[in-house]
Amino acid sequence: MAVSIKDIARIAGVSHSTVSRALRGSPLIPAETTRRIRLIAEEHGYSASAIGRSLVSGRTEAIGVVVTSISDPFNGEVVAGLEESANAAGYSVILATSQAQPEREMAVVKSFQARRVDGIVVASSRVGSNYLPMLQKLRIPVVLLNNQHPDEVTHSVSIDDARGAYEATRYLVQLGHSNIGFVGDKFGLHSDFERRKGFLEAMREVGRPVPDKNTVWGDGKVEGGYQAARQLLLKARPSAIFCYNDLSAVGALRAAEMAGLAVPRDLSIVGFDDIEIASLVHPPLTTIRQPRRELGIKSMELLLKLLRGEQAAKAMLLPGELVVRSSTAPPRAYQSISAGKNSATKS
């Protein structure tokens, strides 16, 4: 075992109480004694055990963080924000993965509980407030980040999905589009619902209720987006598609290519998230940027507030930002409409 406070006490010829005080800088101990003890501790590579300290303080200075997957670059940025502000406040981050499985999420939270973390952040929770009663018994504050099972009980920080989708749709409408398709995410739960809501609302506002055949669901990944967009192109022939996320949008891009449609000339495509690849695909995607790092930072700050016993907002919604790139343009529809008129004239 590592060198303990007792070892230092023996070497310094004092009691371990005195060592503890000296190391913590207690004003009770004269400067000279403190100096001497610290020197000895240093020499012997002493490092105070957080375990021992935790046992008496009742705090671990550790925060448990659950994400669905770490290899997902979206989460990488979120975790970076979480780690950054936890670290700045002197907390360590214990990171675990839920694989988007509610049971694993529960298991992970239980292990955090056993480790007596001071607080927990769950990103993209699939469980939501179901385990709250359990945690409330232990008084472990929890913050849900982009929660997929919203409620009014837990503290949460989320992207404003509905507003982002609304703005993306408004932008398409302003470009002149009216027949717009929606590629959702069948696993997207709450965020799928909210983004669709924002989309539908924007369309309703301009008197363009969306027919059923204009909404279709992928899986939030490229392949599912491709399949969904393909269907959409066959059935609804939209001049623009608003996609649940960038990965779906990349799939839609491929579907357009396969169908011989040029983006944005023949078809406009908008994504959501602004992950790295959004700006790297061809053409670069117009999308709604999620402030990923900020989501992490704000969540951790909220949690730290709770740990300090301060009052904090129950739910915090961060706005996304429309990033216009090259996958969107006015529709050719005008031309085909006028072409239509011409032919109407002719007939």
Place this chain on the structure above:
Amino acid sequence: MAVSIKDIARIAGVSHSTVSRALRGSPLIPAETTRRIRLIAEEHGYSASAIGRSLVSGRTEAIGVVVTSISDPFNGEVVAGLEESANAAGYSVILATSQAQPEREMAVVKSFQARRVDGIVVASSRVGSNYLPMLQKLRIPVVLLNNQHPDEVTHSVSIDDARGAYEATRYLVQLGHSNIGFVGDKFGLHSDFERRKGFLEAMREVGRPVPDKNTVWGDGKVEGGYQAARQLLLKARPSAIFCYNDLSAVGALRAAEMAGLAVPRDLSIVGFDDIEIASLVHPPLTTIRQPRRELGIKSMELLLKLLRGEQAAKAMLLPGELVVRSSTAPPRAYQSISAGKNSATKS
């Protein structure tokens, strides 16, 4: 504070020793008593404190993991592999960030030490074995992943940089290239050195020693790669460029575009890593794939072996894999050489 073993003991009307035994499934306790105690514990939401247990066991079942940055997608995959195998073995991962700063890396390792983690993995270490003496005193096993300060003391798992670079270069040579440029990474330390070594070796083997003007350094990112490649194109006019990593290669791609060179017709470009964007840029990059997740898995497996007190290889080198996409082709050099001859004839 949370409900403790004593609380359960009081409620069950037994000593806390008996509760501990029942909970741990000691054969000393009769089945009925065990059942009853467990039921009570369950009812009261009891969760054994890992802190208390650690204090007596001397183990925390926690592994400290240091990466330079979590938002870097390369590390995301590595951490995913680390977390996956740690978790499978019942260990938690404490994650921290070095920001590629040696001092921060040291600080992080010290905090891990204070937390008494059972082992440590440091990815892309900037410190290397310098803190080993300190850790050896504490007997905390350390595994360095893609270490940037190699030595023979520590256990390590790394990509075989030299071999990957060698193979990438051989591939270009086989395509017919002979004037090949190298875009290095001035911060790349060991891996820059090794990749350049593999590159030079492959060139030497085919009797094409590389003139100084053919090697130039970026910063491992897009911007630096762009600047470096621009210089290279001006001074050495190579028909192919082997880049330190994919980000540099993306920069080189831009430099080619700015110079009016078509890739791969006028210029072949090869990257290293195979991060996501490698396949998404235009044209998709030929590159050497690093088995990122596997680097994480192997590192953690090595560490777990050490924790079990088993013998393990000091240094493990994982091979990369050449992934041929569309940024490479035979050189036009043949043609320009003949063009050169023509003009020579003219003059």
Place this chain on the structure above:
DNA sequence: CTGAAAGCGCTTACAG
């Protein structure tokens, strides 16, 4: 100023 004592939540050898 300093030490002995108690206690945080556990585990386990020891005694019965």
Place this chain on the structure above:
DNA sequence: CTGAAAGCGCTTACAG
């Protein structure tokens, strides 16, 4: 089978 005791590494109120 079961409990009292000791101890893991700390902190801190208490007594001197």
